[in-house]
Amino acid sequence: MRRALLISVPYFWLLVLFLVPFAMVFKISLSDSVLAIPPYAPTMKEGIWALLTQLDFENFTFLTTDDLYWKAYLSSVRIAAISTVLTLAVGYPVAYAMARAPEEWRATLMMLVILPFWTSFLIRVYAWIGILSTEGFLNQFLFGIGLISEPLTILNTPTAVYIGIVYTYVPFMILPIYAALERLDGSLIEAAEDLGCSRLQAFWLVTIPLSKNGIIAGCFLVFIPALGEFVIPSLLGGSSTLMIGKVLFEEFFSNRDWPVASAVAVILLLILIVPIILFQRNEQKQAEADQ
Amino acid sequence: MNRLSPFNVVSLTLGFAFLYLPMLILVIYSFNKSKLVTVWAGFSTKWYGELLQNEAFLDAAWVTLKVAVVSSTFATILGTMAAYTLVRGGRFFGRTLFSGMIYAPLVMPEVITGLSLLLLFIGIGMDRGVVTIVLAHTTFSMCFVSVVVSSRLMSFDRSLEEAALDLGATPFTAFRLITLPIIAPAVVAGWLLAFTLSLDDLVIAQFVSGPAATTLPMKIWSSVRLGVSPEINALSSILIALVSIGVITASLASKRHSLRIKREELAAARTT
Numbered sequence: 125m126r127r128a129l130l131i132s133v134p135y136f137w138l139l140v141l142f143l144v145p146f147a148m149v150f151k152i153s154l155s156d157s158v159l160a161i162p163p164y165a166p167t168m169k170e171g172i173w174a175l176l177t178q179l180d181f182e183n184f185t186f187l188t189t190d191d192l193y194w195k196a197y198l199s200s201v202r203i204a205a206i207s208t209v210l211t212l213a214v215g216y217p218v219a220y221a222m223a224r225a226p227e228e229w230r231a232t233l234m235m236l237v238i239l240p241f242w243t244s245f246l247i248r249v250y251a252w253i254g255i256l257s258t259e260g261f262l263n264q265f266l267f268g269i270g271l272i273s274e275p276l277t278i279l280n281t282p283t284a285v286y287i288g289i290v291y292t293y294v295p296f297m298i299l300p301i302y303a304a305l306e307r308l309d310g311s312l313i314e315a316a317e318d319l320g321c322s323r324l325q326a327f328w329l330v331t332i333p334l335s336k337n338g339i340i341a342g343c344f345l346v347f348i349p350a351l352g353e354f355v356i357p358s359l360l361g362g363s364s365t366l367m368i369g370k371v372l373f374e375e376f377f378s379n380r381d382w383p384v385a386s387a388v389a390v391i392l393l394l395i396l397i398v399p400i401i402l403f404q405r406n407e408q409k410q411a412e413a414d415q
Numbered sequence: 416m417n418r419l420s421p422f423n424v425v426s427l428t429l430g431f432a433f434l435y436l437p438m439l440i441l442v443i444y445s446f447n448k449s450k451l452v453t454v455w456a457g458f459s460t461k462w463y464g465e466l467l468q469n470e471a472f473l474d475a476a477w478v479t480l481k482v483a484v485v486s487s488t489f490a491t492i493l494g495t496m497a498a499y500t501l502v503r504g505g506r507f508f509g510r511t512l513f514s515g516m517i518y519a520p521l522v523m524p525e526v527i528t529g530l531s532l533l534l535l536f537i538g539i540g541m542d543r544g545v546v547t548i549v550l551a552h553t554t555f556s557m558c559f560v561s562v563v564v565s566s567r568l569m570s571f572d573r574s575l576e577e578a579a580l581d582l583g584a585t586p587f588t589a590f591r592l593i594t595l596p597i598i599a600p601a602v603v604a605g606w607l608l609a610f611t612l613s614l615d616d617l618v619i620a621q622f623v624s625g626p627a628a629t630t631l632p633m634k635i636w637s638s639v640r641l642g643v644s645p646e647i648n649a650l651s652s653i654l655i656a657l658v659s660i661g662v663i664t665a666s667l668a669s670k671r672h673s674l675r676i677k678r679e680e681l682a683a684a685r686t687t
Contacts, residue, residue, distance in 0.1 A: 126586065126587060127504070127586075130496055130499065130500055130504070131500045131504060131507055131513075133493065133496060134493045134494075134496045134497035134500070134513075134557065134561075135497075135500075135509070135513055137493055137553075137554065137557070138497075138513070138516040138517070138554070138557075139516070140535075141532065141535070141550060141551075141553075141554040142516050142519070142520060142554060143512075143516060144535060145531035145532050145534060145535035146531050148531060148534045148535055148538055149527070149530060149531045149534060152534060214430065214433065215430075217422075217423075217426035217430065218426055218427060218430035218431075220423065220426070221419065221422075221423035221424070221426045221427045221430070222427070224419055224420075224423050225419060225423070225427070226419075231666075231670070233427070235662065235663075235666045236431060236434070236435075237434070238662070239658070239659065239662050240434055240435075240438070242611050242658045242661070242662050243438070243654065243655050243658045243659075244614070244615050244632065244635075244651070244654055244658075245615050245617075246615070246617055246632050246635055246636065246639070247438075247441070247635070247651040247654060247655070248437070248438070250441075250635070250639050250643075250647065250651065251437035251438055251440065251441045251651070252437060253639075253642070253643050254440065254441070254444070254452055254453060254643045255437060255440065257453070257643075259453055260453055261440060261453060264453065291433070291434075291437070294430075294433075294434070295434075298430075348522050349522075349524070351524070352524025352525070352526055352527065353524075354524075354525065354526050354618055355617060355618065358640075359639065359640075369524060369525075369526045372526045372527075372530070373526055373618075376530060376622075382534070385530060386530070386534070389526070389527045389530055389531075392524060392526075392527065393527060396522070396524070400522050403522075404518075
């Protein structure tokens with residue numbers, strides 16, 4: 125009796141507030157847009173048969189005809205992928221150095237990596253507006269040391285979005301790589317060096333393969349949320365940067381076209397399923413290797 | 416003891432400079448006298464003063480705090496229940512669906528979660544406001560709580576629970592006296608995580624909130640879209656300071672706690 129209660133409360137909570145809303149997104153993505161509140165024509169009132177015959181994929185075909193959408197999907201994937209690589213390039217050396225640091229420092233270094241994660245995401249993105257703008261700190265600095273004679277335009281370009289994503293997501297890259305590197309047995313590298321590897325070769329042939337799972341986990345932890353990102357492209361990317369999270373938001377709030385917004389959401393999910401499944405598989409492999 | 420090579424020192428320095436310089440600049444310039452945020456014109460605390468008189472911000476902060484406390488408490492209760500049923504519940508109907516529903520929100524883009532919940536609230540004709548934000552925040556943060564708590568549940572020795580049951584405790588008593596004290600640190604960590612997630616959320620609140628309720632991130636968002644402002648710098652600095660104090664205190668406390676446990680274990684080992 126108690127057990128049933130224990131199971132059913134969170135179960136029903138998630139059914140009602142996660143699964144049902146989700147089904148509604150699917151349903152509305154297949155309905156017609158009308159000028160009313162709520163601005164969509166219901167498709168389920170007349171029973172299942174009517175529903176099945178009336179389903180229309182108009183919103184999805186609309187997405188393929190207007191090239192704004194597939195451009196936005198492509199550009200989201202590209203931006204997320206490039207930022208993931210950049211985050212790896214920034215995060216790996218930090219994780220590596222942390223794993224090499226004296227043991228009594230490591231807890232403090234860990235805390236320093238996690239601390240920004242607890243501070244507001246919005247504020248961390250906002251901080252870059254003042255740095256990257258034309259009269260911002262970066263331009264002032266570069267101007268001051270005489271490196272540039274004209275201010276660089278970084279804010280409201282994709283570069284600013286890359287910087288924003290790397291900055292906000294780098295802890296997600298550092299932590300799993302650090303976890304993998306910390307477990308790495310130092311004597312393996314010594315053995316490789318004794319057997320004639322140069323330092324670089326030992327790093328490439330021993331350290332990188334042994335931290336592979338951390339790298340993969342970190343990349344997915346950055347790529348998956350970056351793909352649907354809304355705040356960073358809106359604040360730093362300006363109107364020139366297309367990302368699908370932003371398109372969805374605007375479709376919903378500015379155009380008030382709910383069926384199209386829902387169709388955009390459904391396709392975004394379909395795109396996300398592949399990396400999510402790969403990520404889960406990697407985690408499972410990791411868990412099995414640990415046992 | 417191994418010493419860091421120059422390369423590692425450089426990567427640590429650059430890495431942490433990258434992480435902390437933007438926030439440092441923000442804090443320093445919140446004390447700038449000038450309205451122009453990128454030109455230093457002398458030290459002043461006037462923006463803090465103006466912030467404290469800005470009722471819209473204070474109201475939003477109050478709403479945010481209420482939402483965060485209530486939703487993280489619900490999320491902790493539901494998330495702990497969910498973790499317990501997933502780890503200890505054995506088999507039940509729809510278990511795969513249940514664990515799927517726990518893990519899916521963790522990777523779901525916020526725009527989709529927000530959109531779907533809004534469609535639900537409108538579909539059932541619910542007034543949008545504080546209540547809908549609480550419901551939305553509880554739903555996604557209970558999943559984070561559940562992951563934190565279940566990792567703790569999986570790592571502890573199950574025979575302790577079984578011993579209590581063998582000695583005649585009801586399952587509920589065993590949970591209260593044995594399981595709960597052991598998983599307590601994870602439950603607290605889960606609450607804190609849920610609390611911060613709720614404080615921090617902009618996108619989902621933007622979707623599910625109505626004209627009656629504005630949270631602090633929504634308020635910040637609407638003024639940040641117009642560009643950098645010294646008042647927002649001041650507000651950000653306050654938030655950064657609060658979080659830093661909180662995290663540093665928590666990590667010192669947990670360090671002391673683990674030191675104490677180590678000492679007690681040592682003492683116990685000596686007496687036997």
